[in-house]
Amino acid sequence: GAVVSQHPSRVICKSGTSVKIECRSLDFQATTMFWYRQFPKQSLMLMATSNEGSKATYEQGVEKDKFLINHASLTLSTLTVTSAHPEDSSFYICSAREGFRHDSRYEQYFGPGTRLTVT
Amino acid sequence: GEDVEQSLFLSVREGDSSVINCTYTDSSSTYLYWYKQEPGAGLQLLTYIFSNMDMKQDQRLTVLLNKKDKHLSLRIADTQTGDSAIYFCAEGANAGNMLTFGGGTRLMVKP
Secondary structure, eight states: OOOEEEEOSEEEEOTTOOEEEEEEESSSOEEEEEEEEEOTTSOEEEEEEEETTSOOEEOTTOOTTTEEEEEEETTEEEEEEOSOOGGGOEEEEEEEEESSOOOSOOOEEEOOOEEEEEO | OOOEEEOSEEEEETTSOEEEEEEEOOTTOOEEEEEEEOTTOOEEEEEEEETTOSEEEETTEEEEEETTTTEEEEEESSOOGGGOEEEEEEEESSTTSOOEEOOOEEEEEEO
16 A cells, blocks of 8 residues: 655754654655644644645745745655744645546545654 | 535444544535554554445445435444544545645544
8 A cells, every 4th residue: 555654753943943854655656745743632724735846835824934844756745844833843744746647536544653843 | 615524533442333524514525534543653444435435345344425414434344443543534636636634533543
């Protein structure tokens, strides 16, 4: 089956620094990747949708200058949290969609998540 | 906007059936999904159903869809302790497009 990895799985950073999270599709080409954020005991909130080679589309209320998304290749998208603050501490999950299969079961494949703690 | 709601918590005994319910508001939803999330982990797709179906069975899992009432349920037969997790329903207008998630139902299975 399709596998999506995220790196790192856990990261602790100091307030004011930036941290990059990678999302990779390991055995398929992901034309579209999604970034979600999950607060403790809450559901997932879509942050942005990124299509390979173009700018990400951010959901309302998500600061694009703070959460920089790059989807430079068909297998890699990165989320950079700039000038992180404690309120950015959260579980970040990416998902990837395979772009070119003509298959009605066109699901998203989720990564294992990255837990960010900002001290 | 779209809204997906679930009850927060369900407790069952091992061997019993579990039924997790979900309601949604977007009538254009064409794909409805059930995901399982174990502690500290990402999401695992359990099953999905197209909106033109009313039932889908996959081993111990049965999904029922009442499109008129916009009600989705997931039945887990012979629930095991390993089924303890948070279960999210999600809807999407198109396959593979952005999903709107419910708040998640925490299933606790007692031995």
